[in-house]
Amino acid sequence: MRSLVVLLFVLFAFLLSLKSSVVGMLVYWWFAIFRPQDWIYLDVSSFKLPLIAIALFIPPALIRGYRPKINDLIAILMLFWVLSSLVSSLAVGCSEQFWLLNPYTQLPILILAVLLSADIVKTKMHLIYWIGTVGLSLGFYAGKSGLLALSRGGSSSYGAANLSGLFSGSNAYASGSAILVFFIILILQITKNKEIMSQLPGAFKIIPVKVYKAILLLVIIGTIFNVISLESRASAIAMILAFLLWYGFSNNKAFLKMFLWAPVFVVALSVVPLPDGYEERIQSAFANDVDRDTSAASRPYFWNIAADMVADNPFGVGVNCYKVYYSLYDSKKIYGQYRDVHSSHFQVLSETGYLGLVFWIWLHTLCFLRNNKIRKLTLKHSGDLPSAIFYRQISIMLMCSQFAFVISGTFYSLAYSDLIWIVFGLTIAQTKLFNQELEKIKSKVD
Numbered sequence: 001m002r003s004l005v006v007l008l009f010v011l012f013a014f015l016l017s018l019k020s021s022v023v024g025m026l027v028y029w030w031f032a033i034f035r036p037q038d039w040i041y042l043d044v045s046s047f048k049l050p051l052i053a054i055a056l057f058i059p060p061a062l063i064r065g066y067r068p069k070i071n072d073l074i075a076i077l078m079l080f081w082v083l084s085s086l087v088s089s090l091a092v093g094c095s096e097q098f099w100l101l102n103p104y105t106q107l108p109i110l111i112l113a114v115l116l117s118a119d120i121v122k123t124k125m126h127l128i129y130w131i132g133t134v135g136l137s138l139g140f141y142a143g144k145s146g147l148l149a150l151s152r153g154g155s156s157s158y159g160a161a162n163l164s165g166l167f168s169g170s171n172a173y174a175s176g177s178a179i180l181v182f183f184i185i186l187i188l189q190i191t192k193n194k195e196i197m198s199q200l201p202g203a204f205k206i207i208p209v210k211v212y213k214a215i216l217l218l219v220i221i222g223t224i225f226n227v228i229s230l231e232s233r234a235s236a237i238a239m240i241l242a243f244l245l246w247y248g249f250s251n252n253k254a255f256l257k258m259f260l261w262a263p264v265f266v267v268a269l270s271v272v273p274l275p276d277g278y279e280e281r282i283q284s285a286f287a288n289d290v291d292r293d294t295s296a297a298s299r300p301y302f303w304n305i306a307a308d309m310v311a312d313n314p315f316g317v318g319v320n321c322y323k324v325y326y327s328l329y330d331s332k333k334i335y336g337q338y339r340d341v342h343s344s345h346f347q348v349l350s351e352t353g354y355l356g357l358v359f360w361i362w363l364h365t366l367c368f369l370r371n372n373k374i375r376k377l378t379l380k381h382s383g384d385l386p387s388a389i390f391y392r393q394i395s396i397m398l399m400c401s402q403f404a405f406v407i408s409g410t411f412y413s414l415a416y417s418d419l420i421w422i423v424f425g426l427t428i429a430q431t432k433l434f435n436q437e438l439e440k441i442k443s444k445v446d
Contacts, residue, residue, distance in 0.1 A: 002039065002040075002041065003039075003040045003041045003042050006036055006039045006040050007040060009036070010036055010037075010049065013027045013030070014027070014052060014053075014056055017053075017056040017057065017060070018056065018060065021057070021060060021061040021064055021066055021120050022120055022126055022129065024056050024057040024060060024061060025057055025061070025116070025117050025120050025130065026129055026130065026133045027053055027056065027057065028053050028054060028056075028057040028058075028113060028117075029117070029130065029133050029134055029137070029418075029422075030053075030133055030137055031049070031050050031053040032050075032165075032166070032418050033133075033134055033137035033138050033166070033418070034137035034138075034140065034141075035163070035164060035165050036049075037049045037050065038163075038164055038165075054109065054113075057113070057116075058109075058112065058113065058116060061116055061120060062116075066116055066119045066120050067116075067119055068111075068112055068115030068116050068118075068119060069115065069118070069119050070115075072428050072431065072432075073366060074363065074366055074367060074370070074424055074427060074428050075115055075118070075428055077359050077362055077363045077366065078111055078114070078115070078363065078421070078424060079111065080359050081352070081356060081359040081360060081363065082107055082108060082111050084315075084316075084352050084353065084355045084356040084359060085107055085316075085319050085351070085352045085356060087315055087353075087355075088313075088315045088316035088317065088318050088319065088351060088352045088353050088356065089318035089319050089321070091313070091315045091316075091318075092313050092315065092316065092317045092318050092321070093317075093318040093321060094317075094318055094320070094321040094324040094325075106416065107319065107416060110416075110418060110421055111421065114421045114422060114424065114425035115425065115428070117130060117425055117429070118425045118426075118428040118429040118432070121429040121432075121433070123433070124196065124387065124390065124433060125196070125199055125200075126429075127394070127426070127429055127430060127433060128187075128190060128196065130426065130429070131183055131186060131187070131394075131397075131426065132183075132187055134180065134183060134422055135180050135183025135184045135186070135187060136183075136184065136187070136219070138167070138176055138177065138180045138223075139180065139181075139183075139184045139219045139220075139223055140219075141163055141167075142173070142176070142177040142180070142181075142219075142222065142223040142226040143184075143218065143219035143220070143221075143222030143223050143226070144222060145157060145222070145226045145229070146177075146221070146222030146223055146224065146225035146226030146227075146228075146229060147218065147221070147222035147225070149225060149226070149228075149229035150221075150222070150225045150229075154228075154229070155229065156229055156231055157170070157226070157229040157230050157231075158170050158229075158230055158231040158232075166417050166418060166419070170230045170231070170232060171230075171232050171234075171235065171411075171412045172412060172414065172417070173226075173230055173232075174226070174227045174230040174231075174232030174235035174236070174408075175232065175234070175235045175238070175404075175405070175408040175409070175412050175414060176417075176419060177223050177224075177226045177227045177230075177235070177239075178227050178235040178236070178238050178239035178242065178404045178408055179401045179404045179405050179408070179419050180223070180401070180419070181220060181223045181224060181227075181239065182242065182246065182397045182400045182401045182404070183397065183401065184216060184219055184220050184223060185220060185246075185397065186393055186394060186397040187216055188213060188216040188217065188220065189393050190390075190393075191209055191212050191213050191216065193389070193390060195386075195387075196390070197209065224239070227239050232408075233411075234407065234408045234410065234411035234412065235404075235408045235412075237407065237408075238403075238404045238405075238406075238407035238408035239404055239408075241403065241404075241407060242400045242401070242403045242404040242407070243400075245399065245400050245403055246396060246397075246400040249375065249396045249399065249400075250396060298335050298339075298342070299342045299343065299411060301332075301334075301335065302335075302339060302340070302341050302342050302343070302346070303341065303342075303343055303346045305326060305329045305330060305341075305350075306322065306341050306343075306346040306347075306349055306350035307346075307349070307350075308329050309322070309325060309329055309350045310349050310350050310353055310354065313353065314353050314354055315352075315353040315354075315355065316349075316350060316351045316352040316353035316356055317350060317351055318351060319351050319352065319416065320351065320416075321351055322340070322341045322347065322350050322351055323338045323339065323340060324338075326338060326339050340413050341413055342411060342412060342413060343409070343410055343411060343412070343413065344405075344409035344410070344412065344413055344414045344415040344420075345357075345360070345409065345410060345415075347413045347415045347416075348360045348415050360415070363424060364402065364406060367398075367402060367423065367424055367427050368399055368402055368403075370427055370431060371395040371396075371398045371399045371402075371427055371430075372395070372399060374391055374392075374395040374430065374431065374434055375392050375395040375396060375399075377434075377438070378391050378392035378395070379392070381438070381441065384441055385437060385438070385441060387437060391430065391433075391434050391437075394426075394430050395430065398423055398426055398427055398430070401419075401423050402420070402423050405419060405420050405423070
């Protein structure tokens with residue numbers, strides 16, 4: 001029965017995609033994050049549903065006149081980074097055909113989809129739909145998993161069978177949850193925006209707003225605890241630091257309030273059930289070299305190998321080729337073969353070279369500064385810009401999500417996952433809409 005319901009919904013979504021590029025965009029990202037094909041008990045792999053989602057999104061959008069605009073420095077840097085990754089794969093690359101073809105299929109399509117989505121977004125509602133689709137697609141899983149672990153008295157989900165695709169493995173699942181929890185927080189904030197809520201389709205107005213708020217709050221609590229139950233140290237630390245950043249940007253007297261709320265946080269931590277051994281696992285992340293566990297101790301070793309690789313291959317060894325070349329640079333032979341670099345930043349360094357790393361750092365710096373600039377401008381124009389709070393909330397959300405990625409991504413290889421590129425694309429889309437509204441205000445003043 002479940003397979004039939006999911007298949008009918010997928011078919012309905014595909015039919016709507018033929019009529020609207022906005023729907024096609026949302027269905028594409030729904031497939032990328034939620035992966036509805038995994039919900040079907042039947043073997044539908046022969047139907048290539050994700051490829052159909054791509055085919056119903058990108059070609060029709062191009063036919064309708066949408067284009068991946070290259071009029072934003074963020075978009076330019078994204079393209080240059082992709083070119084540097086292709087150069088690295090051509091200059092060195094891997095011997096296996098699969099690894100050689102991988103960057104030519106995944107990365108260009110991902111960047112094209114992100115830039116095309118940024119062009120399709122023409123209104124604030126389009127932007128919210130994109131954010132909501134991505135955030136709630138993972139929030140459904142993460143919120144449910146976290147609440148289930150919480151109901152079991154703080155049970156551990158570490159090593160359990162989790163999601164497939166982007167979030168296969170406990171660390172990737174936890175990192176995705178830490179990044180996208182701020183998407184869900186934004187959706188909760190939007191439920192208080194009467195202007196936005198009035199523009200939602202009629203189907204969404206059947207349920208009272210209070211019910212939406214209650215559901216979203218549960219999803220947020222579940223997503224937060226999902227990171228804890230997965231026992232991912234870097235993701236937990238990244239989420240905590242990102243929450244401090246979010247709190248600091250959201251409140252003018254943040255640090256004073258932080259001290260006032262400190263006793264409440266201490267009590268909450270003592271009451272919330274944690275998985276057995278969780279505190280010791282978190283503390284091990286800050287232990288010295290002697291006391292550090294194998295997982296934490298191995299990472300600097302893998303990073304040093306990445307540095308050795310790029311020293312011999314300045315353009316990098318090619319996308320997804322670190323594992324292939326690992327044995328050639330592994331002199332001590334203490335961690336086995338075909339190992340992962342366990343860092344997005346060292347992943348970029350070793351596989352796309354020094355040039356790729358420059359574009360990577362430039363992208364992150366520019367994106368964060370751009371959103372912070374928008375945040376400051378919304379404060380400056382709070383009196384004459386009706387949507388100032390809306391854009392301020394989005395800019396804070398994007399900065400916190402990016403910050404969570406940068407911290408957790410230091411310890412996990414997620415550079416080629418969709419999440420950070422979605423943050424870049426949303427920044428482009430928000431900048432476009434914000435500048436349009438700002439120009440309207442200036443034209444009225446003139």
